[in-house]
Amino acid sequence: MNKKVFFIYGLLLLSGCSTFVDNQYKVAPAGKAVTQLEKAKQLPITMEKEIKIAVTAQTQVLDIYSIDSPGVIFDLPMVKNGLAINIEAEVNDSVFVPSAKVINQSGDIRAELDDEGLVYLKPRLADGNRLQGNIKVHPQIGDSSLYLVIFTDKDKLNETVAVSHPAKLDAEGRGNYFPEVGDIQVPRALTGKFSIEATALGARNNAQSIVLPALSATERPQQESVSFYHQAIRAAIADNDVDKAMGLLRDAEQLGITDADQVFRDAMKAQLDKK
Template sequence: MNLGYNNKMSMKYLSVALVTILLSGCSTPVTQQLPLMPADSASCCDSLKQLSFVPLKETEALNVSLDHNSAVFNFDEGSSYSKSFAFGPRTKSAHVTINSVMQNGQVFSPNVLLLNKDYEVVEKVTYRKFKIQSADLTKPSQLVANFDAENVRYMIVYADRRKFGSKIVIPHPAKVRAKEFGEPMPMVTDPVYQRVAIGKLTMSIHTTQYASYASDDERLSSHPSKASNPGKPQQESVNFYHQAIRAAVADNDVDKAMGLLRDAEQLGITDADQVFRDAMKAQLARQ
């Protein structure tokens, strides 16, 4: 008797069973009520430039929640909750990975806009470019996209409103495993998910090419010494710190906003203090 072979097959069937159990707790019938969507033409702002952009580090991984507190913008596809990000001044090109978890029979199916320094859309990564990554023993099923952001300054994540409520059907892992092992197809139901207006994402940013500046350009250092005299700051850096301060205050991260304020003042951005105070007043008014 080949005990090694039997043990190997037992482990394969055990993994199939475990994934089946995991999925049975993750997927629910698609007849459940959809999360509340924003109004058809609702919008927080008149233009993309007015959105609050979260500053990104050159390399980082972060969790992103899109919910009823997220900014609403009326995109070409209709109104959607959104999250907006600004690449760091030293990032010329970056590799971006976005994962959207499929759970409880629902999933946020992202669209991504990539903007230049003038807030003009230069590329769109639509929901069609997000591929299904089936569940395994360590993680649930997800929608995943990998793309390069080259010569762009801003990134906006949102959803195609016209697709809310539509179904995504994925092959049950037990069927995938059975096909792989040449076994009879099990009597299991393929998980079904609906595209919804809110959800949780994970995002990773990795700078692949750094921007080059003249030797006296203040953007070469994000923490210049107080004794330095950087001269007049570049408008790109001014915009970056203004938006970063507003975003930090909006997230109730005052310590981060204060740190950004100090850095901005060291760069010679003289109106950063006024931006901070205005952002604090606006935040207090909302509360």
């Protein structure tokens, strides 16, 4: 899928992007934490588009729903069959390790993601070291609005994230192996960059406006389809083709293969354990 990348710098002023930066994107008052959702700055989601965010010292600080950190809030579209949201955090000299909560208008939690749900992705093509996580949410009866809140765990700022040493990556690229080269420990921080991309569950690629009906209680995907997608997802991840694996995951979920996400996660962890 060709991605059009929008650069929205974390609820702060961004020069040169008048299409997205107007009064609604101004920073929160300096020195004040946001204690009510309705007073927080919110960004809209553009479906099937990668949105890049920079969390800086000027990003609003959230003090809501047991959150105490700079945070970004997205107003989610109400898609009948639900949303799959991919989150990737850039690992540089430090890393903003993302956690996420999806809440409704009353503050009820509909989905969550913490750092234990993240996996490490090695540099690939134009992308550097990244942490990746996925969160899925389905509107429930009584939900009039849904919000995605992305923040970091302030209590874990003394911890680090292990990434592969560049010399080791270079050796692996040449077919060599340097067992004596250890991982680099990158400190966690309250600032950093991440990206998100939201996809409607049940919608085919390049047809985001079409939301297919969910399977009824009596309909089940055939075992041949289940086996095919399980194997194809594992094979794509074994080939380090995460984009292909995610496309297969979306197609599998469209067919009602409910455990495809777990197969994806298990395959990612197994691949990382080999390194």
